[in-house]
Amino acid sequence: xxxxxxxxxxxxxxxxxxxxxxxxxxxxxxxxxxxxxxxxxxxxxxxxxxxxxxxxxxxxxxxxxxxxxxxxxxxxxxxxxxxxxxxxxxxxxxxxxxxxxxxxxxxxxxxxxxxxxxxxxxxxxxxxxxxxxxxxxxxxxxxxxxxxxxxxxxxxxxxxxxxxxxxxxxxxxxxxxxxxxxxxxxxxxxxxxxxxxxxxxxxxxxxxxxxxxxxxxxxxxxxxxxxxxxxxxxxxxxxxxxxxxxxxxxxxxxxxxxxxxxxxxxxxxxxxxxxxxxxxxxxxxxxxxxxxxxxxxxxxxxxxxxxxxxxxxxxxxxxxxxxxxxxxxxxxxxxxxxxxxxxxxxxxxxxxxxxxxxxxxxxxxxxxxxxxxxxxxxxxxxxxxxxxxxxxxxxxxxxxxxxxxxxxxxxxxxxxxxxxxxxxxxxxxxxxxxxxxxxxxxxxxxxxxxxxxxxxxxxxxxxxxxxxxxxxxxxxxxxxxxxxxxxxxxxxxxxxxxxxxxxxxxxxxxxxxxxxxxxxxxxxxxxxxxxxxxxxxxxxxxxxxxxxxxxxxxxxxxxxxxxxxxxxxxxxxxxxxxxxxxxxxx
Amino acid sequence: xxxxxxxxxxxxxxxxxxxxxxxxxxxxxxxxxxxxxxxxxxxxxxxxxxxxxxxxxxxxxxxxxxxxxxxxxxxxxxxxxxxxxxxxxxxxxxxxxxxxxxxxxxxxxxxxxxxxxxxxxxxxxxxxxxxxxxxxxxxxxxxxxxxxxxxxxxxxxxxxxxxxxxxxxxxxxxxxxxxxxxxxxxxxxxxxxxxxxxxxxxxxxxxxxxxxxxxxxxxxxxxxxxxxxxxxxxxxxxxxxxxxxxxxxxxxxxxxxxxxxxxxxxxxxxxxxxxxxxxxxxxxxxxxxxxxxxxxxxxxxxxxxxxxxxxxxxxxxxxxxx
Numbered sequence: 001x002x003x004x005x006x007x008x009x010x011x012x013x014x015x016x017x018x019x020x021x022x023x024x025x026x027x028x029x030x031x032x033x034x035x036x037x038x039x040x041x042x043x044x045x046x047x048x049x050x051x052x053x054x055x056x057x058x059x060x061x062x063x064x065x066x067x068x069x070x071x072x073x074x075x076x077x078x079x080x081x082x083x084x085x086x087x088x089x090x091x092x093x094x095x096x097x098x099x100x101x102x103x104x105x106x107x108x109x110x111x112x113x114x115x116x117x118x119x120x121x122x123x124x125x126x127x128x129x130x131x132x133x134x135x136x137x138x139x140x141x142x143x144x145x146x147x148x149x150x151x152x153x154x155x156x157x158x159x160x161x162x163x164x165x166x167x168x169x170x171x172x173x174x175x176x177x178x179x180x181x182x183x184x185x186x187x188x189x190x191x192x193x194x195x196x197x198x199x200x201x202x203x204x205x206x207x208x209x210x211x212x213x214x215x216x217x218x219x220x221x222x223x224x225x226x227x228x229x230x231x232x233x234x235x236x237x238x239x240x241x242x243x244x245x246x247x248x249x250x251x252x253x254x255x256x257x258x259x260x261x262x263x264x265x266x267x268x269x270x271x272x273x274x275x276x277x278x279x280x281x282x283x284x285x286x287x288x289x290x291x292x293x294x295x296x297x298x299x300x301x302x303x304x305x306x307x308x309x310x311x312x313x314x315x316x317x318x319x320x321x322x323x324x325x326x327x328x329x330x331x332x333x334x335x336x337x338x339x340x341x342x343x344x345x346x347x348x349x350x351x352x353x354x355x356x357x358x359x360x361x362x363x364x365x366x367x368x369x370x371x372x373x374x375x376x377x378x379x380x381x382x383x384x385x386x387x388x389x390x391x392x393x394x395x396x397x398x399x400x401x402x403x404x405x406x407x408x409x410x411x412x413x414x415x416x417x418x419x420x421x422x423x424x425x426x427x428x429x430x431x432x433x434x435x436x437x438x439x440x441x442x443x444x445x446x447x448x449x450x451x452x453x454x455x456x457x458x459x460x461x462x463x464x465x466x467x468x469x470x471x472x473x474x475x476x477x478x479x480x481x482x483x484x485x486x487x488x489x490x491x492x493x494x495x496x497x498x499x500x501x502x503x504x505x506x507x508x509x510x511x512x513x514x515x516x517x518x519x520x521x522x523x524x525x526x527x528x529x530x531x532x533x534x535x536x537x538x539x540x541x542x543x544x545x546x547x548x549x550x551x552x553x554x555x556x557x558x559x560x561x562x563x564x565x566x567x568x569x570x571x572x573x574x575x576x577x578x579x580x581x582x583x584x585x586x
Numbered sequence: 587x588x589x590x591x592x593x594x595x596x597x598x599x600x601x602x603x604x605x606x607x608x609x610x611x612x613x614x615x616x617x618x619x620x621x622x623x624x625x626x627x628x629x630x631x632x633x634x635x636x637x638x639x640x641x642x643x644x645x646x647x648x649x650x651x652x653x654x655x656x657x658x659x660x661x662x663x664x665x666x667x668x669x670x671x672x673x674x675x676x677x678x679x680x681x682x683x684x685x686x687x688x689x690x691x692x693x694x695x696x697x698x699x700x701x702x703x704x705x706x707x708x709x710x711x712x713x714x715x716x717x718x719x720x721x722x723x724x725x726x727x728x729x730x731x732x733x734x735x736x737x738x739x740x741x742x743x744x745x746x747x748x749x750x751x752x753x754x755x756x757x758x759x760x761x762x763x764x765x766x767x768x769x770x771x772x773x774x775x776x777x778x779x780x781x782x783x784x785x786x787x788x789x790x791x792x793x794x795x796x797x798x799x800x801x802x803x804x805x806x807x808x809x810x811x812x813x814x815x816x817x818x819x820x821x822x823x824x825x826x827x828x829x830x831x832x833x834x835x836x837x838x839x840x841x842x843x844x845x846x847x848x849x850x851x852x853x854x855x856x857x858x859x860x861x862x863x864x865x866x867x868x869x870x871x872x873x874x875x876x877x878x879x880x881x882x883x884x885x886x887x888x889x890x891x892x893x894x895x896x897x898x899x900x901x902x903x904x905x906x907x908x
Contacts, residue, residue: 073861157671159634162631162633227673232672250757250855250857275751282744282751465618
């Protein structure tokens with residue numbers, strides 16, 4: 001008897017250990033694997049309305065310290081110009097902010113500066129007066145010029161030059177041909193005129209809008225900035241909270257900044273605490289953490305807690321299954337649609353109809369997502385109404401019909417279709433592999449959907465770092481592939497869809513598409529009219545949905561756990577409202 | 587002894603070179619590089635990635651890259667982390683105190699427990715107490731540390747509230763104060779126990795078995811026959827012979843002190859070298875990866891040397907030269 005119960009205990013322990021192993025590695029691996037699915041526009045967390053603001057702070061309770069959890073360690077690059085990962089950006093948004101913020105429709109609105117422009121080429125920015133850095137120095141346009149010159153410096157080691165490049169003379173400054181950026185004309189301490197190299201619709205949303213404290217970085221060479229304590233351990237910002245102390249990799253302690261330009265925040269402070277995601281649920285249940293972003297897998301468990309509320313808001317990323325239609329020539333930056341295997345649009349449509357997206361999302365994302373019908377997540381302001389798009393709902397019969405129409409029939413009786421020439425047809429599907437065991441299952445599910453309609457499919461898992469390399473180099477072994485993209489505040493999708501773009505992974509080439517995308521940016525055609533711009537993008541989405549260069553699978557929701565004592569926190573597609581409005585019920 | 591030590595130290599140099607070469611090649615052979623993860627149309631563009639690859643020298647032949655790295659390394663330039671954008675030396679220096687603190691605490695706990703249990707079990711073998719200790723040890727050997735860590739957090743943090751479940755210190759405390767150090771000990775105790783559980787179990791069993799074996803040897807019988815007190819037999823005659831195998835482990839323990847425990851550090855969100863090492867592998871942060879590898883290799887070699895020297899101290903029969 002004794003032996004038996006011991007055996008039982010050991011068996012249970014073994015089962016439990018396997019289960020836990022699966023859980024922990026799964027959650028850990030989710031983040032890096034998604035190729036930028038959680039793209040954070042650095043503007044998150046700075047959205048609020050002036051009038052509401054007064055109201056909110058009138059009702060809100062004062063005081064209290066909020067504990068903000070993050071489940072991966074920050075890299076410690078606490079400066080907008082240098083940060084690399086979402087965790088750092090989330091923390092930055094608590095203590096620093098930019099000139100521009102984004103409303104619930106992702107339209108830009110003034111924050112620290114207002115702007116005027118006649119022609120979308122030259123902008124005059126007027127800064128708020130009396131905005132203070134945490135070190136007591138006043139913000140002036142020189143701080144912004146300093147930020148732009150830092151990013152355009154040849155020694156700058158971050159990725160943001162794309163946001164400065166469009167300013168006239170930035171390239172010359174970078175190449176060392178000029179001592180200053182010619183497009184920046186400082187009028188006085190609060191006014192600056194910025195000239196771009198040409199008129200574009202998206203000049204404003206594209207430009208780098210985060211000032212950097214000139215006083216703090218004085219005397220530090222650009223090459224050494226990212227390693228300096230001004231970035232890493234003693235950052236200075238403009239936001240409602242100031243950084244008191246940073247314990248690298250563990251915690252950031254912030255207290256209220258009393259000279260905040262919109263008035264002092266409700267909270268006394270915010271403690272950012274890094275925890276492992278195996279402890280998220282327990283920490284929330286104990287009330288140790290007031291606020292944290294959740295992984296879909298934890299959602300259900302957290303919803304069961306009494307003291308925590310789960311809030312979801314639309315995300316800006318989508319998952320897709322792409323078809324390799326051609327190859328990219330990196331010498332000439334041209335795409336040639338030279339791959340025949342998936343050239344037949346009916347085959348692609350059939351493969352799209354074969355996938356039961358809702359079931360797939362429910363199974364692998366626990367319902368925190370929904371099917372998406374085009375290359376734009378439905379919460380974005382340019383997203384087309386699904387009614388207008390060709391949609392590919394789960395319909396195995398239709399898939400079989402389309403296959404037959406395209407000449408794919410089972411001629412040798414093995415249960416799978418042959419191609420129109422009577423050759424065996426095997427669809428190869430690639431998915432990236434990390435330590436996350438659910439990736440293989442979810443990829444296998446897609447393969448099975450195809451097999452159910454008679455398409456013989458096989459799965460190939462590739463190590464994640466190798467995976468994108470293979471896709472980028474058009475490796476012959478990549479035929480259909482899984483991926484994810486995020487959309488920013490600026491909706492321009494040219495970088496992913498233009499026929500001269502490396503990151504156009506399906507190698508989709510369509511001159512009409514190129515023209516629509518170019519028109520949508522052309523000031524002559526759309527001018528200031530956002531509707532006109534949206535119409536062009538809707539036109540474009542219809543075309544993409546019709547051509548099916550990729551099967552659009554899912555858009556995910558962002559999930560946040562909020563302790564019930566936290567009040568005045570709101571989310572929309574641009575992220576949370578400004579942390580100075582947050583409060584805690586005492 | 588000195589001659590021997592010097593000879594061994596010189597012998598390490600080719601060994602380290604070989605290690606560095608192999609590890610460098612293996613690191614470079616991993617698919618992707620430190621920029622693979624930056625594909626993001628909202629943040630950057632392909633030109634930036636190409637430019638950084640060129641600037642970091644990833645496009646050069648691998649041999650050129652290796653010698654550039656060795657050249658810098660031997661001159662004390664450990665390079666700059668591609669991920670954290672700081673000199674690797676700073677990064678390692680930031681993490682090492684945490685790891686050493688965890689490692690030392692864990693070792694102290696291990697040795698105290700292992701000696702106490704091992705001596706008890708060895709002197710009173712096959713009794714009830716010995717069986718309990720044996721049972722505990724097998725449990726310690728059988729439970730992987732990540733399971734132990736998760737359970738420890740669940741019971742001792744969430745249910746009982748005795749210990750914190752993340753971090754190395756309460757970040758609101760002023761460094762250097764008494765409370766600060768108390769908080770650090772409070773934070774380190776659980777990860778240290780979890781980390782030390784495996785070692786404790788094996789040390790205990792080794793010690794127990796050696797004590798039992800030695801207590802049956804002729805010299806013990808002689809000592810007993812001479813009327814030497816039992817406690818002296820155990821504490822001097824048997825003890826000295828029984829700790830020889832443990833000395834071998836001490837060498838490895840020195841490397842373990844630094845390498846810490848990747849998993850334990852991750853689950854307890856304890857920022858140390860192990861965690862950093864794991865991240866540098868996933869992010870293809872070659873400079874960090876290489877520095878930590880070299881550090882661990884050196885420490886392992888030095889640890890072995892120390893073990894060999896200590897053999898001579900505890901056991902005059904294997905004294906090396908005179």
